[in-house]
Amino acid sequence: MTLLVLRDANQPVKQLQVSKPLVIAVPLLAILSISGLIISLQVQSSQTISRLEQQIRNQELRFEAVVTDKNAAIERLQNEVIALSGQSREVMDRMERVSELETELQQFIKKYGGQEGLRNLSSLSYEEPETLGVGGEFIAVHENEIERLAAVTREQFAEMSSLLDEMERNIPNTLKKARQTQHSISGTPSEWPTLSKRLTSNFGYRRDPFSGRASFHAGIDIAGRTGDPVYAAGAGKVITTAKDGSHGKYIVVEHPGGLQTWYLHLSQIGVSTGDSVKKGQEIGSLGSTGRSTGPHLHFEIVKQGEPVDPLPYLK
Numbered sequence: 001m002t003l004l005v006l007r008d009a010n011q012p013v014k015q016l017q018v019s020k021p022l023v024i025a026v027p028l029l030a031i032l033s034i035s036g037l038i039i040s041l042q043v044q045s046s047q048t049i050s051r052l053e054q055q056i057r058n059q060e061l062r063f064e065a066v067v068t069d070k071n072a073a074i075e076r077l078q079n080e081v082i083a084l085s086g087q088s089r090e091v092m093d094r095m096e097r098v099s100e101l102e103t104e105l106q107q108f109i110k111k112y113g114g115q116e117g118l119r120n121l122s123s124l125s126y127e128e129p130e131t132l133g134v135g136g137e138f139i140a141v142h143e144n145e146i147e148r149l150a151a152v153t154r155e156q157f158a159e160m161s162s163l164l165d166e167m168e169r170n171i172p173n174t175l176k177k178a179r180q181t182q183h184s185i186s187g188t189p190s191e192w193p194t195l196s197k198r199l200t201s202n203f204g205y206r207r208d209p210f211s212g213r214a215s216f217h218a219g220i221d222i223a224g225r226t227g228d229p230v231y232a233a234g235a236g237k238v239i240t241t242a243k244d245g246s247h248g249k250y251i252v253v254e255h256p257g258g259l260q261t262w263y264l265h266l267s268q269i270g271v272s273t274g275d276s277v278k279k280g281q282e283i284g285s286l287g288s289t290g291r292s293t294g295p296h297l298h299f300e301i302v303k304q305g306e307p308v309d310p311l312p313y314l315k
């Protein structure tokens with residue numbers, strides 16, 4: 001085959017002798033190499049794309065896992081806040097009940113002990129938190145609601161702490177007063193009836209200080225100074241205040257359980273028949289009236305009409 005190359009009008013035509021196979025082979029080779037290049041580029045790019053897609057999928061999975069974790073954690077925390085708030089409310093209620101009991105105890109003491117009024121714990125009040133319904137349909141809790149709940153719970157704990165402080169300060173006092181009250185209203189004659197502890201005669205048979213003959217001594221004699229206070233050995237009711245040649249000035253107090261206490265040879269009587277007396281209350285003064293050799297208190301306990309040894313009763 002002859003290839004003619006026409007350039008300019010002034011220039012000669014060039015002739016190129018080319019063999020037939022070469023004319024077919026050269027364009028064919030060109031086409032083949034170009035399409036090969038295109039195909040390889042396409043394959044490469046599709047590989048890159050699929051690799052990138054795979055990476056993106058992995059990333060998405062990871063993010064999903066993280067988000068699921070976070071959601072679960074938030075839900076757990078929310079449930080904990082709700083549970084804590086419930087507990088706090090419960091503890092608060094119980095503390096209020098305890099505080100009410102303490103107030104009742106104080107009122108009891110005031111009524112029976114006649115002590116000065118104690119500070120009222122129940123004056124401490126707190127705001128009732130909004131109650132959360134139980135059951136019903138599920139309603140998602142918003143973050144700010146949880147925050148509000150947490151704030152209320154924090155306040156409740158602060159309130160509880162101050163209530164506890166108050167109780168800690170007051171209860172020992174109340175307990176002390178309760179003990180005093182219990183002691184003063186106790187009808188069992190156990191209080192030593194005067195200041196002096198000097199026993200000059202015991203309960204039982206003895207030589208009579210006047211006649212010198214054997215006789216029965218129905219009580220104990222406690223030597224003291226004229227004017228020393230004489231105390232009621234237990235709470236009770238004064239049933240006799242009188243004076244005679246044998247007993248001198250004397251007082252009889254009746255106690256629960258069929259017990260009586262007798263106080264003899266007094267210089268002064270400080271109560272009247274019908275009076276109620278507390279344990280340890282001053283009821284008269286020690287003296288030497290009646291059949292007595294010197295200032296002393298004859299103290300006697302009578303049980304169901306029979307004198308008994310007072311010493312086992314007294315502390």
Ligand SMILES: [Zn+2]
Pocket residue numbers: 201217219220221297298299
């Ligand atoms: Zn006596």
